[in-house]
Amino acid sequence: MQRTAVRWGLLALFADGPKYGYQLRTELEGRTGGSWAVNIGQIYTTLDRLVRDGHVRTAGNNEDGRELFTITDQGRRSLDTWYMTPIAGSDRPRSELAIKLAMAIGDPGVDITLVVQKQRTESMRQMRDYTDLRRHADEGEDVTWLLLLDHLIFALESEIRWLDHAEATVLRRQRPRAASNPIPAAPGRFSSERVHG
Missing domain, CATH: 1.10.287 (Helix Hairpins)
Structure with missing residues (x-):
């Protein structure tokens, strides 16, 4: 999955509440039917960027001691903008x-x-x-x-x-070009026959 798609995919997963890293990975793969496997390192790298950019913040730990993250108001606005912005040709991954x-x-x-x-x-x-x-x-x-x-x-x-x-x-x-581009006759050959014929 392309980096920007992972970013928005993770952000969207916070819509129903705080989550921890491995949970995000599991839910992202579940939502996409396992067709886009993302390694846990990419999840945490993307989370770090989302925190840095003010889209996500830490939200304490769960009962198992795992660090939770949650979407910020700024993140929610950015996510809403992403939903409403059509994907342009230049935004699609290279084939x-x-x-x-x-x-x-x-x-x-x-x-x-x-x-x-x-x-x-x-x-x-x-x-x-x-x-x-x-x-x-x-x-x-x-x-x-x-x-x-x-x-x-x-x-x-x-x-x-x-x-x-x-x-x-x-x-x-x-295909050989002979049929579509016949070899031209020698200059003047046919024109002289017409004049003298």
């Missing part, structure tokens, strides 16, 4: 797949169609797995989990369509 294909196209030693086929196979496998999970999900499941599964399925459908397009584009560009 490693798009970068990989761009690099592979420029490398004469790489069979780009093989790269695309291997990725398509993997993307289809993932989509099949997520579709099975969605199909067998109990309607009583947490709606956030169902929506996350839908998002993953739709994203993979889109990725597979893009891979098909990328492969077709590469193949079209690699």
Whole structure:
């Protein structure tokens, strides 16, 4: 999960009260269906930043002696602003797949169609797995989990369509250009025949 997404995800988890670090990690992974694993070090690093920026403050210890954190008024305002601000294209994480294909196209030693086929196979496998999970999900499941599964399925459908397009584009560009760009005749050859014919 991208660093900024972890930041906002953690901040949102404080909506129902104070929490400690490991609890935040467990709830974050639970809300995202385990699809975004975050290590405990990243949780505490992000918490430190949230405290530093005035979005979170310490709130004593729980009965087990674990340090609790809670959202501040400033943090709540920032979270509300985040909810209401659309995600712009420049805010989305870079696509490693798009970068990989761009690099592979420029490398004469790489069979780009093989790269695309291997990725398509993997993307289809993932989509099949997520579709099975969605199909067998109990309607009583947490709606956030169902929506996350839908998002993953739709994203993979889109990725597979893009891979098909990328492969077709590469193949079209690699075809011999003789048919589309015929070799021009020697200058003046046909024009002189017309004049004297």
